[in-house]
Amino acid sequence: MAATSENERKTLNIKSKREGSGTVGAPKNIVYNTKDLNLWYGEGHALKNINLEIYENEVTAIIGPSGCGKSTYIKTLNRMVEMVPTVRISGEILYRNRNILDKNFKVEDLRTRVGMVFQKPNPFPKSIYENIAYGPKIHGIRSKKVLDEIVEKSLRGAAIWDEVKDRLNQNAYGLSGGQQQRLCIARCLAIEPDVILMDEPTSALDPISTLKVEELVQELKNDFSIIIVTHNMQQAARISDKTAFFLNGEVVEYEDTDIIFSNPSDKRTEDYITGRFG
């Protein structure tokens, strides 16, 4: 059963992708423009001359073997990487044409527009309701009525409302791993971001939960720009519009997902996607 519906979905996606992101039509807006980005952890050169343009309302996948800098790059996009004290960064990352690496750019402001979903579901040890209301409260929303609305809208947005609507006041730790991850996505939606960063959001989940999150990502891209790290190549192929292949801190190839997976121009990309290393 699951297999059939998955196949159907795949065909559908491919079709819609062909229609949606062809080269014809109006050019898409750029959300993130990374220019000559270099990053070091102490002496370790983790990102080397990254240049990437990431587009609005698309799913951009970042693939590559472990340790190639995927997490580092995505955490640079919301400056979470600066929590590591030894980090040094050079270059520019323009988010909506403003350089986020400029010291005047407040990280709090950036992270309100750019939400993040982590590898391991990380709900707070609070109620489901409080988890979702956390972000809005942080940003000063106090009205119970408004918070109620945000909570419902976010949970619906993350396709988990029906599963939790009768137990909003129960601790989020009572949910299954897959539910927790969708809760974390809902929590992220509650700050009404522009971009959602996801760092291997399904790597800790079972196949069915993974499928649910993937479907969700497909829906979310209508309203958000999504950048997703994955080292599951089938996942990248299934859900993304563009794919960047990272290797040893460099971008080897960045292209439409269809092209990357059907006709890569770099030998290393081909080796990687055909499973010859990684």
Add this chain to the structure above:
Amino acid sequence: MKYVDAQQVQKKMASRLLANNVAKGLFLLATLFGLVVLVILIYRVVAQSIGWLDADFLMNKLSTAPERAGIMGAIMGTLWLMLVVAPVTMILGVGTAIYLEEYAKKGKLQSFIQTNISNLAGVPSVVFGILGLTVFVRALDLGSVVLAGGLTMALLVLPVVVVASQEAIRAVPQFLREASYGMGATKWQTIKNVVLPASIPGILTGVILALSRAIGETAPLVVIGIPALLIPLPEGILDRFTILPVQIYYWTIDSALVAEYANLAAATIVVLLIVLFLMNSIAIIIRNKFQKRY
């Protein structure tokens, strides 16, 4: 040929098993030693207190006449002292712990402070008494009142609270902080809404243990000048006071003059032990109940 010769093994077997049993016996003895001493101590104290520890003893004020003397003053003094020590150590101790764990850059200064907090824990309590006498009693001219004693004791137990709070804060998983920062929360919002709620049980445990240390200490308060015979009950933090261990100390010294004072001291020890036992139990219950489930 085989290196492990069955015959040789057989020959050595008996002595090996003997040594095994001897070792076990020695360690058991070491354990029992402490236990036996404790039982004897408690037995003696309890036996001495029988007939003296009753409701009157708890409710009466101090008196030179053994049959009329009670420890209401020392009980009230102990409570008032806790009322000063608890908030002061909470604020200073938790504040220090938050600074060291969440704000301070890991480096020379941070490890210097950290080392000195450990050093502070090793300073003999009488030295804190001298500090309290010089600074609070004399320089600030507070006199030997609850506030002076409480501040002295707060400094004495501060390291306990700092270290316990640091451990509690460090035990809060990094991924919870990341979740909060990731939504645009400031550091303070993250500390207030995520870190502190998750570490409160550990912090409370530390504060209770610190309090139980504070109300069991004698030397610093004797040094800052707690009177041996104080009859009026303290009614505020600016009143003179005494606490249970100090009362025990004076009665024990004076039992050379009045033999019954030894019984009063024993009865007070029983009360103090019960109080400390209860506080430690509460600390353990809190710790176990909230032991983390991440």
